[in-house]
Amino acid sequence: MKAALTGLLSCLLLFTNGMISYAEEKAEKTEEKAETSEVSEKFKVPNSVMNITKENTYPNPTQDLPYLQPSDLAQQLIDTSEVPIENPDLIRMLNETTISDAPLAFGYRATIYMGQWPLHYESSETSANWEYQKINTNMYDNRGGKAAHQIHYQQEAEKHVKGGLTAKIESAEDVKKMMLLKAMQKTNLPLSFQTIIGAGTKKDQVYNIAPKRLGYLYGYAPAINEKGKVTFGEVYLVLKGNKRSLVIKNVTSQGIGAWIPIQDHVSFGFVVSERPR
Incomplete structure (x- = not known):
């Protein structure tokens, strides 16, 4: 029982x-x-913002920065670090590292300096500016007309839209990669530090200009503003017998921001006026 x-x-x-x-x-x-x-x-794209990937006369290369998967050894080393490591280039270096187990390694010690690296980026704020940079103006004067006139977007000249970091920082390219990866994960948008809108790019969306009015159709390149903190440190590979670990020394942090254009997207603003603007 x-x-x-x-x-x-x-x-x-x-x-x-x-x-x-x-x-x-x-x-x-x-x-x-x-x-x-x-x-x-x-980060939902507003109705005023349109994708021009198919219409763009300049074929932008797809920005592909997938997260680099650490090897087994690299992951073991990363796990020993007291500071998170996300830098793709440092992970790639660790992936290429080979350390053989030695049966008679008792008492063996070595410390290898691997350089100073930006180790990881911590995002604090991500926001969208749908009118980051004006790239085009289509205008029609219908002040002498007796009926509505229709216009649509047509890119007058090739336009290069560049983003970048908002301050000088060491290892800027490594930092940009980490910020780009973080921003892409948070927004799920096609981001790139440079995008090009080709001359002659068109969109079929129609805008009506009433009689006795001037119509202005403005085109803007949208962008993401990313802000956060980068952590730097000196990286040492420490070997003690058959044990290996990463030791990070002289850890510092620096605040940083970046503008990252949204690739192959245009934000439109339509204005009707009685007088020239």
Whole structure:
């Protein structure tokens, strides 16, 4: 009787723990879904912004910066560091590192200086400016007309739109890669530090200009403003016998910002006026 009661209590306890775990897992998934929805809503492309990938007469190369997967050894080394490591170039160097296990390595010690690196980037604010830079103006004077006149977007001249860091910083290219990766993950938008809109690019969307009015159709290149903090440190590979680890010394942090254009997108603003603007 006692054994049966004990077994019943054990089953009840397992069932209760299972229900608690299921409830916690469901709550976590709901919270993650809500956060994802909030992020996607924040960076939802407005109706005034149009994708011109197909129409662009200048074929921009796709910006592809996938997260570099560390090798087993690289991951083991990264896990020993007290400072997070996200720099793709440093991870690539660690992936190319080979350390053989030596059966008679007792007492062996070595410290290898691998240089000073930007180790990781922590984002604090990401926002969109849908009218980052004006790239085109289409205008028609219908002040002498008796009926509405229709115009549409046509790029008058080739336009290069460049982003960049807002301050000077060491290892700027490494920092830009980490900021670009973080911004792409947060916005799910096609980002690049440079995008080109080719001359003659058109869009079929029609805008009507009433009689006795001038119509102005402005085109803007949108961009993402990324702000955060970069952590730097001197990286040492330390070998003690068959043990290996990464030691980070002289850790410093620096605030940084960047403008990153949204590739192959144009934001339109249509204005009708009685007088020239």
